[in-house]
Amino acid sequence: MRQEADISIPENNHASSPLFSVIIPTYNRSHLIKRALNSLVAQTESDWEAIIIDDGSTDDTFSAIFSLLALYPNIYYRKVIHQGEAAARNKGIELCKGEYITFLDSDDEYRPGHLESRKKLFARFPAVNFIHGGVHIIGNPYVPDRFNPAKQIHLRECAIGGTFFIEKKLLLSLYGFNRIELGPDADLYERAKKAGARMLKTTLATYIYHRENPDSITNTFNSGGSQKQNTTYKKTC
Numbered sequence: 167m168r169q170e171a172d173i174s175i176p177e178n179n180h181a182s183s184p185l186f187s188v189i190i191p192t193y194n195r196s197h198l199i200k201r202a203l204n205s206l207v208a209q210t211e212s213d214w215e216a217i218i219i220d221d222g223s224t225d226d227t228f229s230a231i232f233s234l235l236a237l238y239p240n241i242y243y244r245k246v247i248h249q250g251e252a253a254a255r256n257k258g259i260e261l262c263k264g265e266y267i268t269f270l271d272s273d274d275e276y277r278p279g280h281l282e283s284r285k286k287l288f289a290r291f292p293a294v295n296f297i298h299g300g301v302h303i304i305g306n307p308y309v310p311d312r313f314n315p316a317k318q319i320h321l322r323e324c325a326i327g328g329t330f331f332i333e334k335k336l337l338l339s340l341y342g343f344n345r346i347e348l349g350p351d352a353d354l355y356e357r358a359k360k361a362g363a364r365m366l367k368t369t370l371a372t373y374i375y376h377r378e379n380p381d382s383i384t385n386t387f388n389s390g391g392s393q394k395q396n397t398t399y400k401k402t403c
Contacts, residue, residue, distance in 0.1 A: 184240070186214040186281055187264030187334070191254035192272035193221040196230040198379075203234050203241070205275035205374075211282035216241045216270075217258045222248025252343040252350045255327075259334075259342045268331045273376050277302075280372035284331045291366055295333035296358055299367040301326050305377030309403050312349030321375070324403030327351030329373045336363055352403060 188206060192199050199218075206216055220227055220243065228243070235243055246257055259267060266288070270276065284297055301321070308318040327350070340357050343350045359365065 184213050184215045184264045185266060185285065186211070186331075187258075187262030187267045188214055188216040188270050188281075189255055189258030189262060189267060190216055190218045190270045190272055191221055191251050191258065192218060192223065192227060193248065193251075193254075194223045194225045194227070195272040196223070196225040196227040199227060199272040200230055200234070202270055202272050202275050203231060205277075206241075206270060207234070207238060208278050209276065209281045210279050211285055213285075214240065214281055215262065215264060217261050218243045218272075219254040219258045220245040221250070221254040222246060250345060250347075252345040256342040256345075259337060262334070265334060266331050267334050267337055269328050271328050271375075273379055274328055275374045275376070277372040277374065283368075283370050283372055287366060287368060288331075294364050294366045295336050296363040296365045297331040297368060298325060298329050298355065298365065300370040301329050301373045301375045302371040303375050303377055305379075307377065309377075310348070312352060312403060315348065319403055321377075321403065325352045325355035326373070326375060327354070328375060330354075332358070332363075336361075349403065 190199075190202065190206075203216075206214075216238075218231070218241065222245070228245070231243070235241055242261070244257065244261065246254065255269065266284075268281075268284070283300075287297055288294060303321055307321045309321060309324065311317040311319050330351070336358065340354065340361060342354075344353050346353060
């Protein structure tokens with residue numbers, strides 16, 4: 167069987183420049199990541215690349231996705247030393263070639279028209295360089311407040327990073343995600359807004375956000391606000 171390095175990306179060396187780069191950070195999600203990837207290859211929009219950043223998984227993630235990597239040459243894979251979700255996303259940003267960067271958490275999924283609907287929004291509003299919103303939540307809609315993890319707030323009050331579509335040059339100017347334990351999505355959103363990003367919020371609920379998994383970070387804070395042991399990552403607000 168081919169080894170992981172055989173399908174990893176030569177640094178900044180893949181030739182095409184697609185409209186969208188989809189960055190998929192993953193850590194020990196072998197049982198879920200194929201669902202995410204199947205939703206991606208089912209997109210009605212075809213002008214995309216995907217970069218999977220395996221954040222040092224110790225499970226059989228690579229074996230689980232090998233067949234899809236072999237079938238789809240626009241899906242790239244890179245395994246890195248475990249450093250957390252923000253670092254994994256930043257590695258994907260470093261490697262990607264798309265005009266716009268978006269994200270897909272490996273335990274979430276897209277509706278078939280997700281990418282196409284955002285392409286149409288960028289065409290309709292050409293000045294916009296940051297689109298967010300449009301999420302369907304499955305499971306608990308409440309997450310810990312990043313400023314007070316003992317407090318629960320509704321996801322409708324949050325900036326959900328999986329829904330972000332950001333012009334690459336804007337994201338590079340912000341130096342990607344800060345490596346903070348809680349709220350890296352909200353932190354990036356606030357920095358982009360402060361920098362004058364031309365933002366658009368959509369209500370087209372084409373990003374499916376799974377919150378029923380008990381081992382995500384947003385489900386692993388106790389009532390006192392401290393984090394219990396977990397094996398994956400998911401965000402607070």
